[in-house]
Amino acid sequence: MTWLRKSVLRWPWLYVALAAVLTLITASLIPRLQFDASITSMIPDDDPVLAELLEVTEEFGSQELFAVALRAEDVYTPAVLQKIHRLAQEIEALPGVSQVDSPLSAQMIESGFFGIDIRPVADGVPQSPEEIEAFRADFTHTPYAGRLITTDGRGAMLLVKFEPWGEDEKRAVVEEIERIAQRYEGPEEISVVGDLYIFHYTEYAMQRDLFRLVPFVAIVIIAVLYWTFRSFLGVFIPLLTVTISLVWTLGLMALFEVPISIISMVLPMILMTLGIASGIHILNKYQELLGQGLEKSAALERTFREITSPVVMAALTTSAGFASLVTAFVRPIREFGIFTAFGVAAAMGLSLTLVPAVLSLVNPPPVKGEKEGASKTLLGRGLQRVARLALSRGTLVLAVGAGLLVVMAVGGSRIQLESNIVNYFDERTPIRQATATVEEVFGGSMQLAVVFDTGEPDGIKDPEVLGRIAKTQEYLNSFSTINHPTSIVDVLKLLNQALWDGDPSFYTIPESREAVAQQLLLFTMQGGSGLDSMVSYDYQQALINAQMKTLDAGELAAVIRAVEDYVEAEFGGDPSLTVTVTGTPKVMMRLMDRYVQTQISSLVTSSVGVGLIVVLLMGSAALGLLCLVPLLFTVVVNFGAMGFVGVPLDAVTSIIASLAIGLGIDYAIHYVSRYRLEREAGKSFDQAVLAAGTTSGRAIFFNSAALIVGFLVLAFSRYFQAIAIFGYLMALTMVISSLATLAIIPVLLRFYENRKLERGRRMRRMAVLFVALVLGISSAAWAVDLSGDDILSQIELGNLLAGSGTAELEMITENPNGAQRSYTLRIYRMQDETGEKQLLEYLAPADVRGTKFLSIKEGDGPSQMWLYMPALGRERRIAANMTGDKFMGTDFTYEEIAGDFDYEEQYSAARLPDETVDGYGVYVLDLEPGADAPYERVKMWVRHEGMLPMRLELFGHGTAEPSKTLQLGDFREVEGEMIPHYLEMRDELAKTRTIIKLSEISSEGVAEDIFSLRYLRR
Template identity: 35%
Template sequence: MKWLGKFVMRFPKGIILVVLAITLFFGYYIPDVKFNNDAGDFIPPTDPDRLFDEETQELFGNDDVIYIGLVVDNVYEPQVLTKIAELTTLLEEVEGVESVDSLASIKNIEGTEEGMEVYPFVDEDELPETDEDAQRVREQIHKWEVLVNNLVSDDGKATTIAIKLEPNAPVPDQEKVYHEVRRIVEEYKEQGESYHFSGGSTINVLLGVYMLDDLKRLLPIAFIVVALLLYLSFRTLNGVLLPLINVGIAVIWTIGSMAFLKVPLSLPCTAIPVILIAVGSAYAIHVIHDYYDEVQHGLGKETAFLSCFNKIGIAVIMAGLTTVAGFGTLATSDVIPLKDFGIFVAFGTFASLVLSLTFVPAVLYLEKLPEASKKHEKNGKGNVVERFAKAFRKTEVSIAMRNRKATLIVAAALLLIAIIGASLVYVDDNGIAYFRKGTELRNDDAVLTKFFGGTHLYSVIIEGPEDDSMKEPIILKNMEALQKHIQTTFPFIGKTMSLADYIKKMNMAMNENQEEFYTIPAVEDPNSRELVAQYLLLYSMSGDPGDFDDVVDYNYKKARLVILAKDGSTIQTQKVVNEIYAFAKANFPQEYSVRVTGSAYLPLVMDAHVVKGQIRSIISSLIAVWLLTSIIFRSFGGGFFTIIPLSLAVLINFAIMGFLKIPLEIGTSIVSNAAIGIGVDYSIHFLTRFRYEMLTRKLPQTNEGYFKAAFATATTSGQAILYNAIAVAAGFLVMIFSTFMPLVRLGGLVACIMFTTSAGSVILLPVLLSYLKPKFITKALPGTTNAAEMPAPAN
């Protein structure tokens, strides 16, 4: 790697100017960056379940509604009912709104002497003026059980306004509608009233708001934390500024390239800047640390440069490339946000690597020797942190190498515990639980869940063999039975609704509004189907046939059964789905098909893609890392040694998740790639320096020789590994301040893994090497022909 050092020394100013020009180019596009806060994009656009859901929305209306919960002392007061009617009218006029369901739009069905009367519970043309008028509304609501705790809470203290957007509305349209709705509500809000927002569209919009807030809050914290650690490590201005400038430029290149290529920032991608600050600083740390180390031991600037590049150049390059490979394998994911995340983290990491080997050395070459280095040269001492780090590494390596059997026994025990813990890992997802407790959205959703049937919606689509199939009383009976079965089986199912509820209400209305007739016409009656058809005809004369659009299609061939749940966990969702299909198979005629979709069901589909992608990316990451490290060590065995600490660390990660009951979801699915991509750096640096010590010192392949090599490596590269692990862990820990729980878990788990991989590299690898004595450890390093060509070790 001497050629790279010579290149930097020859064109330092040119390198800096080129970097500046590229940075200005990408920086120009950063203001154009967009956010992708559409939760639906976590499922591939060609997925059959996603396509079916889009078709369902076109037919029955948008699932991604904006729920508004109005909480007051008593909904059934004339002034409150009047306000609901006024708000409904205003909200229906908002561009992008297809319909609004509220007390002022949902219609009551009542029998009269003339037949059937259909009218809104609160008619804007005949608004209630007295308490008696309001009380009649209450009485009518409670005569139709499907509306209690759905439209109005049982205690009368809350009511919902459900705003349905145009089918499959893009997120920008959802944002416009949401903000206009909020504006209208704020204008009408009075003392004693509280409004609470939830629903799919609300989640999509606030996802974008919170993502931007996260970036504004976490980036400065990440820079400050890493800067503090760098100062404690180097105690020089360049030691702090150069790694930060390095990663700052890499962040600009990465986010700018996303904007240039019109790739939006999704939830995982918002973590990219913080990850690059944590990861990208590592390469600069190794370069600066080794350069200072050479200078502090008496080498001149040019000699120090060449020695630095010769010793760690290949190791830094391979460490960077393996990290690129670790994250890059996420590009194989079917989940578009994860694919984008993998590609651009890999790009940013590669940019950090290139900058660390060109831009950082160019700046170092142009500066005078740092004062701290001269002082160190005189007194032979480092700062307190450096002395502690050396002592720590000496101690742990000495203990491990002098107690090799005990070390392996402990490692084997950890492996066994990790396997047990990993077996406890479970897959779960819950869109509302992405947001940290205490956020406005979580609080609002909790209020709506308390008063109503829930905000997680399933759509059960029933399709018959021909038109008017849904008018069959037996099918209506089966719908009703399915609704009752699901609500009885699962306490977290709050409400269900289908065409059967309308038919039961019509039957009751046409039988003098007697509650005992709130049933489906008798199946055994040969005239029952004709009776159902007559009810629907009578309804169309007084009401609007379009009132049923969200539960049945125009030809009555397809029907939609709506299920509202208070729990959005995909574990619970899977149970509900299994029960629906089992019931349908046992009760619906064979020629009828039943299929589940809806906003509560789709996260279950996403989980399948996440799990499949997780397995594929872990395997491909380990293979890619093994091949790349085999190249650097010119030995498949050498590559195998590098993935030993990684494999153990990945298992420990899953064990932590299993024992702490942390689910595998969109955030934690990234952890293993981070562990492999970043953690392999420590193995590479340790093995490279270990082999360097063995060859330059001409140490024998004995236990004593391996001990000396391990001891020397621990106080040089081992020290840089410790700094690196702490810096990376601290950078990732910044994510615990995120609004999003997947990123909180990602940050905490990766921080843990940095310590397990770094410790495994420094403790476990030398023990294994001393036992197995692989041949690759005495082969000449890449770029040299024999040990005589290598510079002598610094100490």
């Protein structure tokens, strides 16, 4: 590398300018860096366990729990219930929160005047003792009994669900929820908990710790550098090198959109402590040569001629240690290994280019005489004593070392596994304390899921399948660590009991598939909600969801495997039913299974990689293998200490051994390289060992001191117990690797005394690849011939079907994932001066065939509605106050189906500029509501030709964007009137839609007796 050395010393400003430009470019990328602490980010995207969890999330919603938990002496008091009510209201009003399940809003199912009554368990906050007792009794009729309020009445929980927002928006909402909870705390204990909150809190803690620890490490490094060199240059040059290499590394992470994880949060501190190593060795040699009387240019040239080889070898082997983590199963570990390896290589490149360039441009540091460096003289004497001990008592040194290996190997056999991120936190942190509270009061802070897939639509409606789901729930309940398993079975049992007048003997699964289908249809018609988190939209799959306690690794694995064994025994031989266990606990177990594999693969890879590099670059297999011996001591002592102290193998500690190999080899390389130089200079073996021990030994001492102190700074982590332990263990590895180098390598070198040691200074051709940093609405003119109210008065939109007659239609509902349900219905309609009558009869699918919905409206009064279910042989009245709710789970309300809207009477219209839509000229109206209008605002597009409404945007109260959108099309003339045969209603908030396609429309008269309860029963 003579050409590089000469070019740097000839054109130093060129290298300074190049480093500055690259630093400015990468620094501009750093603000794009993100933090990611989610457990799913730790697993490869193609891993089957993660794929199962993502499939469940897509079908049933997030399986991450987010809850606000309240602990009180007695929840059933007006003050506590009022606080719960206000908490729920404030949280639900936040943007991005889609739903809050509160004890007061929990869905109650009971027998009532209209057959069944589905309503919130409380209408307002109970105040009197009688109201509170009634509330306590009614709560037992909800699917949340025992979950939202504990059975002893001392705990309550709010379950929060979010819109599918981006992580930044969700993070802001979570922070606001945390502030709201803190505002309401006292005298009750209020905690924000759950998987999602743990990940959010982890990201928060990572940022706080980084901003706290990085300056602390910088101060420590500055102190160590000043203690070492006692000059401005001795501090400035190594610090400049590590700062630039860190900026390059973080900028590269931002460019490739690699977030900072719980693993890589230690990357800045590691690079800062490691990056000074090359600078220390270079400056140490430079000052040594200046002290020998060499001129600045000669000292620089000789420094880089003699130090380049060990610096390159040390950097390559350290990088190889980190790069070995690319074989890890855990994705953040792989990313940490790749980018830390890059950072070390960058620091090496800067040490061999920027450092000599700067040194050539400034005056050399003052050279201290013997009397000025008393502390260094003391250090030199101490290093000589270590070297003499190795020379005179070599057998004793090896015996002590061998004994230490045996003892520590015993400790290593005691290591346990851990994957629960909560245990990474210090026991004093709020998240650790809140999780412990929820574990104690509510029975778990994680969600375990069991998915049943029948392989065919509507398969879940089979009572036999439902019975097997119920049996699995009973099995899950047998575990003390699993609580509140819930499924569609619980809803169906409550429904069935309510339909039979609350008789407890009917708290059972309905007996037929048709009865199940019709009860579910009734549930949706009565305003029931929450099915989407229990069954898939096509009723092919169902989900059991249970709360699970935070467990130690062994307990977690035992529980998960027991559940999986049960599933295999009960369902393994049934091809018609596939059952899968998934959820955050399963992901944690997957990580535990892979930690050992990660440890073994990275150890083997790093050992082989580092060994090959040292052998090739030294040109001697014997010396290369000799350099690896201190690493054996370092790795074994690390594992032994973990086993004896009780530190588990987790995502953080699983990287220490590979790091120890990459870091510890540096000392051996510098020591052996200096020894070879002394031997080639003609010194005897003893003289060469003493010289290497006092010169390279000095650099090793200060370098290891900087690393030890730098890693010990991590012990001051305010939040992460795991990071503090990582710091202690890394400091220990530096102590062992430096001591093993200074004490054991001299003993081993004696075995080579009779062998001529080749200098082996030839550098193998290396190629270092650096990744390139790359990276209309038109309006028509105003029309003046008609006012907005004139246009509105000419529109007939009150009914989905006009006049009297019959029609057949297909009704398709679609959930946010695009899954659809399809129903075929026949509609009978009669309209005259006395009012309107409408009958809907289901023709398909088979399990709801014969179900009928009757609506009768007389004069200006509200519609009266009934539902007939053939499986039960009885009709049920639909409550009048349900008319604004969704009809049969569609995006249309009962009013819209029954024809209760009268836009001309309920709204006044202002006219907006005309537009062109689908080639048609259209009027655009802005409708302002009257007193009884269902929507706060409506925007309507009306075709010029025929005054046909083509599109409506319906705005809910307090919304700036439309809540629903109605699209009408396929207008056909039927007996002189233009009727839309295609209607599409979109719920813009829920991301669902309903499509109605009309066919076989006829205005022939319909017999009046069709619109009667007697006809319903036919």
